[in-house]
Amino acid sequence: MAQDERKRSAAAAALAYIEPRLTTKSIVGVGTGSTTNYFVDALARIKHKFDAAVASSEATAERLMGHGIVVVDLNAAGEVSVYVDGADEVNPAKQLIKGGGGALTREKIIAASADEFVCIVDRSKMVNVLGAFPLPVEVVPMARGLAARALVGLGGVPELREGFVTDNGNIILDVHELRISDPVTLETAINNIVGVVCSGVFAAQAADVVFVAGENGIQLLQ
Ligand code: 5RP
Numbered sequence: 001m002a003q004d005e006r007k008r009s010a011a012a013a014a015l016a017y018i019e020p021r022l023t024t025k026s027i028v029g030v031g032t033g034s035t036t037n038y039f040v041d042a043l044a045r046i047k048h049k050f051d052a053a054v055a056s057s058e059a060t061a062e063r064l065m066g067h068g069i070v071v072v073d074l075n076a077a078g079e080v081s082v083y084v085d086g087a088d089e090v091n092p093a094k095q096l097i098k099g100g101g102g103a104l105t106r107e108k109i110i111a112a113s114a115d116e117f118v119c120i121v122d123r124s125k126m127v128n129v130l131g132a133f134p135l136p137v138e139v140v141p142m143a144r145g146l147a148a149r150a151l152v153g154l155g156g157v158p159e160l161r162e163g164f165v166t167d168n169g170n171i172i173l174d175v176h177e178l179r180i181s182d183p184v185t186l187e188t189a190i191n192n193i194v195g196v197v198c199s200g201v202f203a204a205q206a207a208d209v210v211f212v213a214g215e216n217g218i219q220l221l222q
Helices: 003-021 034-049 058-066 104-113 141-153 183-191
Strands: 027-030 052-055 082-085 117-122 135-139 157-160 171-176 196-199 209-214 217-221
Touching: 003 034, 003 082, 003 117, 003 209, 003 217, 027 034, 027 104, 034 058, 034 082, 034 117, 052 058, 052 104, 082 104, 104 135, 104 196, 135 141, 141 157, 141 171, 183 196
Parallel strands: 027 052, 027 082, 082 117, 117 209
Antiparallel strands: 135 171, 135 196, 157 171, 209 217
């Protein structure tokens, strides 16, 4: 099975998982990325079964609306029943690196707002220790140097994501050479750097369930 097929099957598994949990009043949180795009396309088939969606990026909002799914602002949404999103790395504790697509801040906000965070990945994203994927950190532009020096102090090698501006008007530093053996401690340390908006470590609040699509079908981590 090709990687795209695995992404599609992880998305289909998440749809089957959330469908019985939805009511016509439910708000569905939707992440960003190629795996999530498959989920958006699948979600369109059951758009009459929930009220509206909140989106973690402008790109996802556009895709949802293209399918005729109502997209609402998180502040107007009230309770988010479930949040479905991909990840760049997942460890056995369901802690994640996210932000490869640069939408990490809104992703973490919606994940924190949701009753349940359902992560969808293909098997290539599974790791024992997070950090081989360069860790995205969203930073206020004027704090670029300050934050980069602090990230070096934490053992990383930050690299500016050239030509990229987040939906929030900020920059991304992709931090290489981190071996994240204690994800919660690193997440807290990065959160404490002045000028950092958000780190791509999702550890203090990990995913609730992860659908992993591999050669032999779907594995559910819960
Ligand atoms: C975007 C993300 C994505 O979920 C992550 O990059 C995985 O993307 P893909 O499904 O395309 O592999 O965190 O900010």
